[in-house]
Amino acid sequence: MSAVSVTERDRTDIPGNRPPGIIVSTNTAPAAIVAADVETAIRVEGLSKRFGKAGPVVLDNINLTIKPGEFVCLLGASGCGKSTLLNIIAGLEHPSEGAVTVASGKSAVMFQESALFPWLTASRNVELALKLRGVPRGRRRGEARELLDLVNLADAADKRPHELSGGMRQRVALARSLAQDRKVLLMDEPFAALDAITRDLLHEELERVWRETGRTIVFVTHNVREAARLGQRVLLMSSRPGRIRNEWRIEDNGPRRIESPEVSRLAIEITNHLREEIRRNAA
C-alpha cells in the first residue's frame, strides 16, 4: 500500500491541544486562495440553498475545493444539509446561489439504500450502468464480471437484489457506480444501514478500491468514527444553516483501523466539536 505523506508544515503531535492551524477554507474567503496552483476536481463557490422561496436556508455560503484523488468525508448531524450539498454537487438539485464546478463533468453517486433495480440481477444492474455509459453490448457482460469481482461478488452475479444481504447490495451498488467510470464518486451515507462488522469490511473494500482506482471521493456520513477512519480530510458541517465549520487533514500512512488509537483520538476531538455545534441549537 502506498503511504502518501501529507505536508509536514501543520504537523502537530498532540491532537486537541494545538493552535488553530492553517486555514484552508473559510466561508468568507474562498478556498481558491490556497488551491489556486493545484488542480481541482470539485470547486464549490458561495453556494447557498433554500427549498422554495420562503423556506429556511439549508446551506449557507459553502466554499470548498477538492483535489483530484482526495478522499473527503463530509460530517454533520442529521438534517444539517449533507445530502443536499452532495445532491447539488451531483447535479440532482440546483443551488439557490453560488456555483459548483466538477472538473471531470458528471459524477457517480451511491446512496444509502443500494437503490439497485430489483428486477435485474446483480450483473444486469452493473451492465445497465455500462449500457447507459455507451459500452457496446458485447463487452458489457465481461466488464460487469470484472467489476463484481473487484468487490468480491463474482459468485453473486446472477442473484437478484432481494437475495443479497445489505452489505452485498451496497457492494453491487459500488460496482455499479464504478461502472460509470467517472473520476468523482459521491457517496451519501452508503454504509449507515449496515451492521458494524459488515461496515468494517466495506471500509476496507472502499479504501482498497479508492487506492486502486484513484478516484476522488466525497463521502457523507453522520458517523464520526467512520469519517476519522476513512477520510484524508474531514469536513464538519454545522446545522441550520449548514456551513462548513471545521476541517481536519489526516496524514495518509496507508490503511487505518477503526479501533486504532489515532482514529479514536481524532474521533473524540471531532465529536467534541460536533456536540458543541449541536448544543448551539438548544438555545
Next chain:
Amino acid sequence: MPPETTTDTIVPGSREPDAVSGSTAGSHADFRTLEAGLDALQTSPLAEKGPWRRFADGVLPPVVLLLALIAAWQFYIVIAKPRPDLTPGPLDVLTSITDLWSTGHLQTAVVTSLSRGGIGFLIAVAIGTPLGLLLAEWRLLRRALGPLLSGLQVLPSVAWVPAAILWFGLSDATVYFVVLMGAVPSIANGLVAGVDQIPPQLRRVGTVLGANRVEMATLVVLPAAMPGYLAGLKQGWAFSWRSLMAAEIIAVGGSIGFGLGSMLQQSRELADLPGVLATILVILFVGILVELVLFAPAERRLLRRRGLYLTAGR
C-alpha cells in the same frame, strides 16, 4: 461567532509497518475469504417449491372445494327433489354442455368470444399503456383527465351498449367499443398507480447513470411500474371479459357473431335453464382459465423475481 475553519493534521504515533496494514494484515486473499464468509452467513438459499408441492398447494384446494360443492348440489337434488325445470341437477347441466359441444355451438361461441375478448383486450393495452404513461408523467393532463378516467372505471361499461348500438349498429364495432370503454381506464389507471409507487430513488439512479427521457421511461419507469401495471392488466382483462358478455347478451343479431353471451341469451329465450347454467359455467371457466394460465404465472414470476412474493408459512 464568525465561522472558523481549522485544519489539523493527525500524525499517527509510532506505527510499525505491520500495524499499518492493520486488519489487512495477511493478504488480500484473506480478506476475500473473510468477506465471503460473512456473505455466506448473511444469505440463506431459498428453497424452491417442487412441481408436486405447487400442485398440492395451488390446484388441489380449489378443485376439492369445487367437487364438494357439486356433491352438495347433487345431494340437495336427491334429498329435496325440487322441480327439475327450475332447479336442474349437475347431471342435467353436464348433459347440456355435452349437447352444446356435439352440435359445435359451444366451440364456436368460446372461440368467437375469446378471440373478441382477446383482440379487444390487446387494443385496450395498446391504448391504455401510452395513455397511462402520459398521465403518469404529465401532471397537467393528469389533473384534467385523471378524474374522468377514474369515473369511467366506476361506470359499468354495459351502460355504453345502447349508445354503441345507436352509433355502430349491430356490428363487431359495438362489441369492441364497449370492451374498450371497460378495459382502457383500468389499464391506464393501473399503470399510473404503478408509476406513482416507484421509489424516487430509482429515478435518481437513472438520472445519475445518465439516462435520457426515453431510456428513463423504457429502462427504469416501465419495469419499475410493472407490479401496478400487471394488476391493471389483470383488472383490464376482467373488465374486457365482463363488458364483452354484457354486450353480447344485449346486442344479438346483425353482423355480430355468435358468442357465449349470445348463447346465454338464446338459452334464456328457449327457457332452457340447464343450458343457461351450462353457459354461465363455461363463461366462468374461461375467465378462470385465462387468469390461471396467463396472469397468475406472470404475476408470480414478476413478484418472485423482485422478492415480493412470500410463500413461506402459507
